Amino acid sequence: MNSAVPPEILRLAREIAGQVIVPDDADYDAARRVWNGMIDKRPAAIVRCSSADDVAASIALASTTEMSVAVRGGGHNVAGNATCDDGLVIDLSPMKDIAIDREACRARAGGGVLWGEFDAATQNVGLATTGGLIPSTGIAGFTLGGGLGHLMRSHGLACDNLLSAEVVTAAGDRVRATVNEHPDLFWALRGGGGNFGVVTEFEFQLHEVGPMLLAGRLAHPLSKARDALRFYRDFCASASDELIVYAGLSTGPDGDPRVGWRPVFIGPVAGGESLLAPLRAFGAPIVDDIAPRRYVDIQRIVEPAFPPGRLNYWKASFVDELSDDLIDILIEAFARVPSPYSNIAIEPMGGAVARVAETATAFQHRTPAFSLLVLSGWISDADTEANVAWARELWERTRPLSSAAVYVNYLGAEGDQRVLDAFGGNHARLAQVKQIYDPGNVFRLNQNIKPALAGS
Secondary structure, eight states, X not given: OOTTSOHHHHHHHHHSSSEEXXXXXXXXXXXXXXXXXXXXXXXXXXXXXXXXXXHHHHHHHHHHHTOOEEEESSSOOTTOTTOOSSSEEEEOTTOOOEEEETTTTEEEEETTOBHHHHHHHHHTTTEEOOOOSSTTSBHHHHHHTOOOOTTHHHHOOTGGGEEEEEEEOTTSOEEEXXXXXXXXXXXXXXXXXXXXXXEEEEEEEOEEOOSEEEEOOEEEEGGGHHHHHHHHHHHHHTOOTTXXXXXXXXXXXXXXXXXXXXXXXXXXXXXXXXXXXXXXXSSXXXXXXXXXXXXXXXXXXXXXXXXXXXXXXXXXXXXXXXOHHHHHHHHHHHTTOSOTTOEEEEEEOOGGGGGSOTTTSSOOOOSOSEEEEEEEEESOGGGHHHHHHHHHHHHHHHGGGXXXXXXXXXXXXXXXXXXXXXXXXXXXXXXXXXXXXXXXXXXXXXXXXXXXXXXX
């Protein structure tokens, strides 16, 4: 670290147990990279915090210097909110402690833990909680935004399984949030994103899961997509809460477009065979690899399709009905997709997700039938315009047939109205909580909730 580094950052580097990385350091470029290759930002410093004390010291530095603050758990956010230009990145990646209470079915995990790490630890004792579909996703951002995953229909969202959180606030205070301690903050953390502080430790409810579950993939040619998606819609309407079936349009290894289903049955393997039989009997699938699989392998099944560094642009909404017209729009658009790395994902909601009241947590979206996500992915900067345009055009065409609401973890840099759409009727209460815990909006590099005006 040379003399050109601001003295405040030099002092922070001396005072904390963690590591401070600045632009002249050899590992700076690697440290500043995030999952989405579209994001290319250069922070003034990256603070790899090893404790809540390091986090508090970093927040204090940012406050005194008026530097902007980004918080990084896994760095997987598609909007790139885990980094910033010219500001301070609070990087939680060294905070990897995981402690499991097998008898109580609970786990505590540091803010830098990734879902692959968490799943491996909890499955060692036969337990799991709703986690991300890509192992490199951080538990922090995923949970704070709500957390849609394989177990959500049977056990609720990640935020529904959050029991407590250790938080460093904008004032540098360390507080524990539960249903009884700072309950307003605890409510906001369950779906309100990273607006209220830095969560350095999460405590989750765990459930008996696996280790072997019946899961896999079924695929049909795109020419069969209309019938396949209509069948899927009707199948999901009466599906068991123990069964989640994702659907999507993608490009196969042979370069041909296809429609696919990806079922996961959370109960005993033998019980899943009959439930999946109608899906397997539909048509003549070109892929059927459904088999008993380890839960940790199921959690990795889509990872190869989303490697770090690829350019990504997403558009999302919730859908109350997967109508025939909407199905036709999706198929027509995918027939002219500009990149083989793009896909359309349909995620079934319902089950345990819908049994939680809309105001019980900050995550309001409890009643939609499906989450619809357009994932545009490509490799070359020269192809950016065409791929972004494809996603935007498709999303615009779906708007009359979908909800204005959006899952905050799928939201890009789309403006204030879309942030309101993400938080819906809970936004006003979230703004009140923001005024209590971050009145100066220190934590604003996110899908930002501005503090309510005093007295409002």
